[in-house]
Amino acid sequence: MNKTLIIGLGNPILTDDGVGVKVAREIEKLVNLEVHPDLTVTEASAGGLRLMEAVLDYQRVVLIDAYYLNPESTIPGKIHRLELEDLRSVSPTQHSTSAHDTSLVTALDAAQIMGFQIPEEYIIYAVEVENILEFSETPTPAVAAAIPQVADLIIKELSLSLR
């Protein structure tokens, strides 16, 4: 069985930061999980080690996260489909992205060195965001509009059955 984990990342009360979490909730609402016993949909406000630990038991992982770029060049709501290698090139130094953790790529490398079985396939959806510094449960309009689109892209890519 090819166990798949769909995991929405971010903080759902920090305006656009929670876009990944909201996509995961949308997928959970739309997909008929009963016909996909090998699929788990979840959310996490975590990165690095905690995230690595969460994905260890799966063969395939779909990550959804906010993509915060230079405010001058960003296009809020723009959807990116990335590979794990892209994260490596974005974080070429293997340093952490979090105050209290390492990056996911570093954590996965560490897990592999230690002999843990890490997932074989990574599908990453990233949405360009505008505001990740203000407390709100409501994303900015362009980011909100991207939520059903990303959910739809993932449902199609994984050929998931709807309710």
Place this chain on the structure above:
Amino acid sequence: MERITIDPITRLEGHGKIEIFLNEEGNVKNAYLQIPELRGFEQFSIGRPAEEMPRITNRICGVCPEAHHMAATKALDALFGVEPSSAVKKLRELFYSSFYVTDHTVHFYALGGPDFVLGPDSDPAERNILGVIRKVGVDIGIQVIECRKRNHEVIKMLGGRGVHPVAGLPGGWSKSMTKEEHELILEYAKQNIDFALFSLKIFDDIVLANQAYVDLIVSDAFTHQTYYMGTVDEKNQINFYDGLIRVVGPDGAELVKYPAKDYAKHIAERVEPWSYLKFPYLKAVGWKGFVDGADSGVYCATPLSRLNAADGMATPKAQEHYERFYETLGSKKTNGRYAPVHHRLATHWARLIELLYAAERMQELAQDPEITDPDVRPVITSIPTEGIGSVEAPRGTLTHHYKTDENGILTDVNLIVGTTNNNAPIAMSIKKAAEGLIKNGEVSEGLLNQVEMAFRNYDPCMSCATHSLPGQMPLEIQIRDKDGKLVNRLSQYVDQP
């Protein structure tokens, strides 16, 4: 004024940066760690029922949700005027001790440890958990992961959810412990003690056995004489969950000891024109600037501070290591207690002693017959008004303060988070490290590493749970002339695309 910016900091939340300001001669004038400010939390909270706060505030921060959950829950105890039963307190403290084990473990192995395990001059690309595993062996990496795993399991069992706990109720805890959970926790606590002792042994073998590292720890560059804050029990021993907040002077004499609800009587905040950070200081001493000494109201709230503010540890093995810590670092006993250790890099060692204490405390509480008491949900009958709750977060005393109307709807919210306490000491440590390496506008090699080491021992939290991609940009120094024009730019890493 010239300005140097290190942006952002490796191994810390991707969007923090260090600002160093130079004077006319090109020497360091001021420095601070700039943390992106999350806005609008008060407005977000006002109008919501107060009992939601333990579940909302644990979303503020992806690093220590358990600490916010606990401070919020204690604020609700006070707000609703209900004193938790001793079984509730023990259950909460057990949960909190398990959290401390995970948190201090990550800091030592993934964040602070690499500086020592790999050496302060090692390649920054190697100074991470991968480098640690390569140096000390795969087995240790596996132990770290297993330690985290079992304690996350405890947090989930007792807290009701994996990452963001939900169990805290005014005066209570939403679930008691099953027999199976209890047996598992007893076993895990024992494993945690072994792991903590093993971690202290690594510190011995790698750091204390290396004279160069010991010299670095006690060097003047990483030493500041300030006041120290920490929560203590009735015997003046460290407690993370509850007690009185004690502040001692640079000589170790007690300045004040107060309940958390009196925080505003003792702590004031200083605002500086060159930083948007607020710098808390001791009202009784007063603000004298970013300076050391008994006349300066600057205080520090870290693992080192907690050791310094207490008379000892409440558990036997941690007490042994506490004594060894002070003896090794040359502290003399006066009036039955050790004089404070002022070497900031010793905070890493202090953190491991706290790790051992948390593990031992977890075992003590798990062995307490009251811990499985099913009666942990009191009925609330009082009308809420105002409540203040505080705990020792791993990175400093954390205080939540709420006011509500008579229906328990929030009208006012104030949080003093752990790292904020240390804003002034962090600025002083960065300044001191930078002073040694920036002379007349010339920046020596090693600035980035030294400055990183100077603030990393405080384990500063970048205030939020933002984990946006890419989450990381190159570590960078910008040197600007006094008109703000960029005159030099040093970058240790590749730019983001």
